[in-house]
Amino acid sequence: QAVYFNGRWIAPEEANISAFDRGFLFGDGVYEVIPAFNRRLFGAGAHLDRLTRSLDQIDIQDPLTRAQWMDVLVRLVSECGADDVSIYIQVTRGATAKRDHAYPNPPLPPTVLASASAIVPLSAEIFTKGAKAITVPDLRWGRCDIKSVNLLPNIMARQQAVAAGAVEAIMVREGIALEGAASNLFAVIDDELLTAPLGPHILGGVTRNRLVDMVKDQGQIPLLEVPIPFDRLFDATEVFMTSSTRDLLPITRINAHPVGTGKVGPIWTKLSKAFTKLKQ
Numbered sequence: 107q108a109v110y111f112n113g114r115w116i117a118p119e120e121a122n123i124s125a126f127d128r129g130f131l132f133g134d135g136v137y138e139v140i141p142a143f144n145r146r147l148f149g150a151g152a153h154l155d156r157l158t159r160s161l162d163q164i165d166i167q168d169p170l171t172r173a174q175w176m177d178v179l180v181r182l183v184s185e186c187g188a189d190d191v192s193i194y195i196q197v198t199r200g201a202t203a204k205r206d207h208a209y210p211n212p213p214l215p216p217t218v219l220a221s222a223s224a225i226v227p228l229s230a231e232i233f234t235k236g237a238k239a240i241t242v243p244d245l246r247w248g249r250c251d252i253k254s255v256n257l258l259p260n261i262m263a264r265q266q267a268v269a270a271g272a273v274e275a276i277m278v279r280e281g282i283a284l285e286g287a288a289s290n291l292f293a294v295i296d297d298e299l300l301t302a303p304l305g306p307h308i309l310g311g312v313t314r315n316r317l318v319d320m321v322k323d324q325g326q327i328p329l330l331e332v333p334i335p336f337d338r339l340f341d342a343t344e345v346f347m348t349s350s351t352r353d354l355l356p357i358t359r360i361n362a363h364p365v366g367t368g369k370v371g372p373i374w375t376k377l378s379k380a381f382t383k384l385k386q
């Protein structure tokens with residue numbers, strides 16, 4: 107399947123960047139992951155809004171118009187061949203042989219890649235029994251709201267999770283449980299559903315925001331966007347983590363502790379069902 111690369115559609119093996127690309131040298135770029143379910147894009151508008159915002163925050167001009175991005179996404183989904191698709195977009199500040207931390211002046215043409223792959227579903231057992239997460243110190247920078255390609259702390263945290271037989275790592279900064287290595291965090295404590303407020307210490311997840319809106323619209327479960335203290339996490343009766351490619355992932359064990367009864371809970375079951383309906 108062809109990938110979109112700097113304005114052209116080419117074979118993936120032909121999509122080569124310069125060794126002097128600022129994405130390669132400095133991690134000077136941003137990305138997006140956009141899902142499609144049953145070959146239909148899900149939340150594309152919100153993802154493209156976030157891409158525009160990430161680019162804006164690091165002073166890279168959006169290389170495509172909204173209509174052009176949509177054309178790229180639609181073509182990637184239709185050519186991918188899978189029903190459930192994950193689209194990856196990356197934009198960097200471009201390539202120049204002169205290595206200088208400050209932005210090149212005048213600006214270079216950005217390097218743009220968009221490609222698609224099938225979403226590999228997690229094992230069904232995870233959704234019936236729940237999964238394990240570990241907690242790790244949050245080693246990331248102070249602008250986690252920008253979807254930067256600098257993911258070393260996230261990678262190290264996720265690897266630590268995998269090594270511990272867990273599916274995700276929960277980032278803890280100054281006593282607050284914030285989000286996962288690549289997902290947002292929800293906890294049911296004292297019958298209230300809590301998730302971290304938007305701000306510089308988390309990525310404003312499209313799945314998170316959609317779920318928050320859904321729960322508020324339904325008006326059945328009290329939802330608070332407030333910091334979740336690390337130690338309160340262990341009082342939670344339910345915990346789940348959200349992302350575009352994993353939906354609502356139930357967490358039934360954190361470190362050595364079962365969450366609540368150690369089984370998937372009624373609130374996750376209900377919300378997960380309602381969210382699946384949204385996708386259809």
Ligand code: PDD
Nearest residue numbers: 139287288289290309311312313349350
């Ligand atoms: N990650 N928090 C972080 C740090 C993330 O990297 C992601 C997504 C999320 C969830 O955001 P959304 O609901 O918009 O997918 C939260 C993507 C999937 C990734 O890096 O692959």
